[in-house]
Amino acid sequence: MDKATLQNSMRVNILVVSDRAAGGERADATGLALGEFLKTKNVETVAVEIVPDEKAQIVKALQQMCPDADLILTAGGTGLAARDVTPEATAQVVERLAPGIAEAMRAAGLRITPHAMLSRGIAGTRGKTLIINLPGSPKGAVESLAAVWEALPHAVALLRGPVGDESHKG
C-alpha cells in the first residue's frame, strides 16, 4: 500500500482531555484544529471524544477507542498543572513505548518556544494502535502533530503488519 492510499484508509480517533471542554465551559477548538489538519492530509477523523482530566476516565476512553483505531491523538493534560495526568493514563494503556515520537515533537517545539520542554507527553502502542499525546492548545497540538506526521503513515503500516502475510505476526 503506498503512502497516499494508506493515509486514505487510516482510522484516526481524537481524545480531548480537558476539564473545561468536558464541562462545556469552552468549545473544543483543539479537536477541530486537529481534524482540519488531518483533512489536509486526506485523513478522515473517525471519532472525537472529550473527557475531563481524570486518569480513570482517560484510561477507559483510550481502551475503548483502541480496537477500531490505527492512531489515537490525545490533546491536553500533558503539562505541569496539578490536574495534568494524560501521560500517566497513557502509560497505563500502552504495551510498548515509542519514546522517539515524543522526543521529536519536543525537539521541534523547542525551536518555537522553550516552554515546549515542559510537555510531558508520551507515545506508545497497544495492539495495532499507536497513541500519541499532544498538547492542549490548538496551536501546540497541530504544531506537534505536524512535526511527526511524516513518519506516521509508515508507523501505521508497520503496526498493521505485512499485507496478505498474517502468518508472520506474533
Added chain:
Amino acid sequence: MDKATLQNSMRVNILVVSDRAAGGERADATGLALGEFLKTKNVETVAVEIVPDEKAQIVKALQQMCPDADLILTAGGTGLAARDVTPEATAQVVERLAPGIAEAMRAAGLRITPHAMLSRGIAGTRGKTLIINLPGSPKGAVESLAAVWEALPHAVALLRGPVGDESHKG
C-alpha cells in the same frame, strides 16, 4: 505574577550528591556555582544540603526538601560510575516525569561535548515541587541549568496553580 516577581519568590533547594563532598574530601564547588548562577537571576537559594551517593539518603533528603521548595536541583550522581544512583533515587520520589527537561539539557550539552549523552539525569514533580537532576561538575551543572532556565519560572507558576483560584486544583 510576572516572570521577574515569580523569580524573586522562587524557593530553590540544592542537593549535592557526592561521596567526596559528603566526606569533606572536597569543597562543594558545584553547590556554590549553582548558587551564583541563581543569584544572577535574582533567585535566592533557600538551602544547600550534601549527601553521599546512597540511594536511601538521596530519597530521604528529597522527600524532606519537597514541602518547602518550588524547585530542587540535584547535582551529581547522574553518570555511569558504579555509585551513580541519583536518577534512580529521584524516580522513586517523583509522582510525574517531565522527560522534556532532561532531553533539553542533554541536547544542549551535546553541542558542547558528546559526553553529555552519558548523563542519565531525569526531571519530575512531587506535589508542587519540580526536581531536576544536574551533572556533578560545576561547569556541567551550570551549563545544564542555563540550558533549561528560560522555561522554569513558567514551570513553577504551573505547579503553584492559578492564583486566588485554588478551587480548580485537584
Added chain:
Amino acid sequence: MDKATLQNSMRVNILVVSDRAAGGERADATGLALGEFLKTKNVETVAVEIVPDEKAQIVKALQQMCPDADLILTAGGTGLAARDVTPEATAQVVERLAPGIAEAMRAAGLRITPHAMLSRGIAGTRGKTLIINLPGSPKGAVESLAAVWEALPHAVALLRGPVGDESHKG
C-alpha cells in the same frame, strides 16, 4: 588508560535479534556491518549471537553475555512491528537506564530520515556492561552506532571504574 588503549581492550558483543536471521532465512548482514565498523576503531568483536524476536530468549542471551562484555550492541527488534520487543527485553535486563544515548542516536537519525523517530531502542547498564539497542538494518545500525561512538570509550572507562582503585566502587 588513554582512548586508543581503551578501544583496544574493549570487549564488545553483538546480539542480532531477528526471526529471519535466526531461522537462517537471511545472512546476518547487520552483525557483519557492525563488526566492520568496530574494526575501523581497532575494537575486536568478541562474540556475535543471533536470537529470534522472542523476549525470553533476548533476555537470556543478554544476561549470559553481560559478565564478559564491556558493551553489548543489539541489532533489530526496535521498531513498531508486532514482533519487535528488544527494548522491552533490554529494560528487563538493565539495572540503570542511560536515556541520553538513545536520544542522541535518534536525534542524529532524524537528520537522515523522519522514520528514525520510530526506533524504540533504549540503552542502560547491568553491572559493568553497557547495553545499547540498535536498529536492525545494516545501514541504520552502523549509522546509529557511529552517532554515539565518540562517547563510548569514556562510558566503558566509567563503568570499569578507576584503575588500581577498586576500593572506591560500590
